[in-house]
Amino acid sequence: MALNIPALVSVIIFYIVTLAIGVWAARKTKKLERDGNQTEVTIVGGRSMNMFVGLFTSTATWVGGGYINGTAEIIYLPDRGLVWLQTALGFALGLILGAIFFVAPMRSKKYLTMMDPIQEAYGHTMTSLLFIPALIGDIFWFAAILASLASTMSVILDIQTFLSIIISALIVIIYTFFGGLYSVAYTDVIQLLFIIFGLCLCFPFAMMNPASVSIARTAVEEVFQSPWLGKLDLKYTGVWIDNMLYVCLGSIPWQVYFQRVLSAATTTQAKVTSVLGGCATLILGTPSILIGAIAASTDWNQTSYGLPTPYERGEASMILPIVLQHLCPQYVAVAGLGAVAAAVMSSADSALLSSSSMFGYNIYKKILRKKATEKEVMIVMKIATVVFGSSAAGFAFLSNSIYDLWFICGELVYALLFPQLVCALFVPGTNTYGSATGFLVGLIMRILGGEQILRIPPIIHYPWCTIIDGQYVQLFPFKTATMLISLATLILVSYFSTFLFRRSILPAHWDIFNVLKVEDTTRGPSNEPELFQLRRIDNNALQAER
Template identity: 65%
Template sequence: MALNVPGLIAVIIFYTMTLLTGLWAAWKAKRSEKNKKGTEVAIVGGRNLNMVVGLFTTTATWVGGAYINGTAEIVYLPSRGLAWVHAPLGFAATFILGALFFVKPMRSKNYVTMMDPLQETFGDMMGSILFIPPLLGDIFWFASILASLGATVRVILDVQGYIAIIISACTVILYTLLGGLYSVAYTDVIQLLFMMVSLWICVPFALLNSASENIAYTAVNEVFQEPWIGSIETKYIGRWVDDLAYLSLGGIAWQIYFQRVLAASTSKQAIVTSYLSGALSAVLGIPSILIGAVAASTDWNQTSYGLPSPYERNESNMILPLVLQYLCPTYVSVAGLGAIAAAVMSSADSSLLSASSMFAYNIYKKMLRKKASDREVLCVMRLSMVLLGSAGMGLAFLSNSVYDLWFLSGELVYALLFPQLCCALFLPSTNTYGSMAGFFLGFVLRLLAGENSLKIPPLLHYPGCIIVNEIYVQLFPFKTFTMLVSLMTIIVTSYLAQFFFMKKILPIQWDVCKVFSKELSHPSPHELQELEGLKNT
């Protein structure tokens, strides 16, 4: 296979367009800084993002390279199929639940980041600990989507994947560093439009290829492999529900979502944008589903790819670029590569901005340097973009499975951060002691459940834990169980701490987090009345 020169030229043109758009948006951001704080412009776009741009940037953030590659991979896998594709439905549920319950509480106090209510409720120190899950989540997300691009470029252009990873990461870091949310949002518009058009162009060519059987027939009939519609055995229902709940609820507690919510001009606009983004992100999963179905319906021996099949070669994670390369004309496969590149960059810039925003604003400014100037915070934010982007790029070279890395990126956020955010927004009586107990118990439970992608065997075998191909599989919905245990621990421990300290069962000197010390040092109205009576006597 020779270097695909036309494809390489097309990719260079696309990257140039994206970079120029990002630089133009950075110039626009500079103009906005004249009337507003630079950090506010960089993090939440000056809170004046219009609905169209908001819709595109919110959708593009979720519809990344891992989303379109991973969806096609799951549909293609003989052991999974369409029945196990959770992402389109889960992401739609994320936006709907976010609009219903989380947008108004977050906007009512003009928060800048998702960490603000957590620090407000549980204190700065606990807030810094709670920063760890979303930081890891953003780095894993960044790595997974870069890895998906590297795999695609290697297949279609016959160029080493690490070259695409490095160029993509550097491009994203540059325009995000210069323009903040403005650059991210406006490049997302270009990227999402390009992705929608390109992927849908590829679908008809793949469906009509002579090497592929009719996907309506192979959906329910075994031809080259098991039916791609898939099935859910009774014993796997718990795991299926767990994965869906994880995507639906775990997707809320991300800075990349609230960054768009807080950047909208009004609360109503933020709510409407969230609903529309949910619908659009689900629709954009359809091309990947169709491509995965085509792959499962293809006699690969009739293509230049030959046998054994991608599944037998352990190349299922590259099934989308393989379909583009071997079942579509060259110019069409190039368009598909552009779609994947667009999807990757639209999510990569968001995760990079998310992590750096929280570090600069919530850790550096609120904890390490409370008197830091606006300019200083911006410099720290830009430096953290370079460091975090480099870390994510390094991880991208080590990834083996796009879908595993994508799923792993949000598990800690779901199990540990989501219950904390719910308590901070809806149960303000919860306190630091509850937060600490919930976090560490949830972390221990998740660790004991094991993680196959990191080769960590489970020490805690939940009901229905089985061994498949020498790998432990937890059939019990342990992720949701861990989240619920963490939530209940926060509530119960907070109540007990308040009861023991306020009733003076525990000495106030033991209040090391200073949660109740201030409250007890100021007499209540009833106590003041008693003191006044003693004084008069």
């Protein structure tokens, strides 16, 4: 297949438009920085994001390349199907739960990042440790969505995957580097419009292709492969529940989410955009579901793709671009390519800004160099943007299944970070001893539980652990069990350590985290008086600026 010149031109135009909008938004960022706090403007847009932009950027964050490509892949795979698609509903529920429980406490103290309450509650050491799973999650997420774009371009444009990864990563790094949240948010608006137009245009053409039979028929009847609705064997019920809880609850402790709700002008607006964003995320999964169903309903021997099928060739992860290329007219495939490129951009920039924000503000400014100026912090964030973006681009070359890479990117976030955030916000009296122990227990249990996707055999065999196709498979909901055990450990060790020191069972000079010396009136024992003073100074400064 020769290079597709029209498609290449359209992609170049899209990249130029995206970069232009990002640079334009960067000018707005510079103006706001002159009027207020540079770090606050870059991370949360000066807390003045309007409802329209907030809704678009909240939705675009989750509707990324991994989401739309991975959704089509999971529907198409003969051994999975719709019943195993938990991401669409899980993300929607996660955004709604976030609006109900997490938005108000996070905004009430004017936090800038997700790490702020953890840093107040458990100190610098735990913040540094917990930043690691957050960083890994963002980098893996970025890598997964870059890989999704690479697979699409390789099919439709017939270019090498490494070129699309490098070019896409470079564009994202440039406008995130210069513009911060405003560049990310304003480009999200145009990107989401591309996604809606491109995907909604594609699936009717694919559905009407003579090589495809009715998806209503193949939903329940085996024609070319297993029905695309899929089936859930009773023995896999624990795995299904585990995955659903993982997607739902594990989608909350991400800086990309909290940047959106913390940037809203009011708390009510933040809650509304979060709920509406969840509903929009669920709705925008529909075109990808239909494309996956169409792929499962197609006689590939009647298409230019031919036999063997994409599944038999091991190309199921590229099923969306394959459908666009071989079941749609060329101009429609070009529109679909624009949708995938837009989806990748909309999520990649969010992940990149997330990691660089937490590193610059929580690690560099609050731990490594407390006297750092605003300008210095901004320089560090820009350097981190380049380093983290380059690292993610490197990982993108190693991905096999887009859905699997995207799905496991939040494993450590769910098991380790979610319990810490919950306790820091809602459980008074927890301390650094509990935080450290909960982190260690959760990490060990997650590693010993194994990972089927990465072919890591389990050391701990939970109930119903069995061998399937030569591999041990945990049928017990061990991811959620690990999260709950980490949560329980954090609470119990916190209260027990406080009891031991208060009753002088342990000598006071062993209290290295000072849980008895400082007590916050709202959440009980604390452990770092200097950090509480710093938080109060930050809050007073913010109020004075307003």
